[in-house]
Amino acid sequence: MSHIGLGWRFSALVGAALLLAACSSTSVNQAPVESRGTALTTAGAEATAVAPTTQPLPGAENAGKPGYYTVKPGDGLIRIALDHGQSWRDLARWNRLENPNLILVGQVLRVVPPEGQPPVADAPAAQPVASSAAPAASSAPPAAEPVSAAPAPAAAAQPAAPGELQFAWPASGPLLARFDEGRNKGLDIGGTAGEAVQAAADGRVVYAGAGLRGYGNLVIVQHNKTYLTAYAHNQKLLVKEDQNVRRGQKIAEMGNTDADRVKLHFEVRREGKPVDPLRYLPAR
Structure with missing residues (x-):
């Protein structure tokens, strides 16, 4: 067979292969589908x-x-x-x-x-605590870890508005950082690794895990339709989602996950918006 005949056959085979490839390819305009598990x-x-x-x-x-x-x-x-x-x-x-x-x-x-459909299981409403009540006792000894920068002394908590909740302190250590709407959405409380972290009020655990960047091992407790509290950077979580907890119950152990030191980051959220926890906590 001549070189001309072989060349014609090769060109024809290449053309057919390209045509088949084009017919089987996925359109570039198709939106990608991604599975994250x-x-x-x-x-x-x-x-x-x-x-x-x-x-x-x-x-x-x-x-x-x-x-x-x-x-x-x-x-x-x-x-x-x-x-x-x-x-x-x-x-x-x-x-x-x-x-x-x-x-x-x-x-x-x-x-x-x-409308007309409540959350899966409303948490029992936490009962207001008198502003003079003492903070809940911790099952762990007071923090012995020295604080490198002594925090300013805590001012007396501002009284909550009538009908609003007040909470017990979730840990007994020193106050390292206060609420700052622009920089810190809650309080940072010092302590030692393994120290008790306690529920600030009765409620239902709506999250327990490490899926929120910057919070480490995190527990979120829903107290009613208005208030949530969050407890971050724990070394160990002791509760599960949908579990009911009581005020003062040990729900985690303090740690330094996703943090530069051992501490508890504690938030109070009113309708999702961070508010100053000192407004709801009794004076120490």
Whole structure:
């Protein structure tokens, strides 16, 4: 066979192969699908950005409406729930999220209960504590660790507004840092590794894990429809999600996970917004 005939056959085979490859390839306009696993114990994966498509994102029709939140880059379901005073499990249920670790930037989530539908299990309302009450006793001895920078002496707690909750101190160590809306969303309390961390009031555990960046091993307790408390940087968690706890109950052991030293970071959240815990704690 001549070189011309062989060349023609080779060109024809190459052309057919290229045509088949083009027919079997995936369209570049197809939005990527990303699976982050199905573990319902973390829900800490950050929101996934998707390529532009003609399909509206879930919940887009509710964008801007009261009670809804549009997911931003860096968001995760746990943080969204904490910032809105809810349980991440409730958010997953209200929004029918099959995989709570997979949310999309631009997706619109319901962050308040549907009308007539309460959270899965409302926590018992914590009873107000008289402002003169002593803090709950710790099951661990007072911190013996020296504090490198002595904190300013704690001022007397401002009285809470009538009808608002007051809490017991969650740990007995020195106050290392106070609430600062711009820099510190709660109090930092010193202590030693393994020291008791106690629930500040009766409630229900709505999160126990390490899925929220910057908080380490974290416990979040819901006290009623208005208040949550958060306990961060623990070395060991002693409670599980959906467990009811009592004021003064040991729920964790102090540690330094995701922190520069052993300490408890304690937050009080009113409808998801961080508020000064000293406003709700008795004077020491």
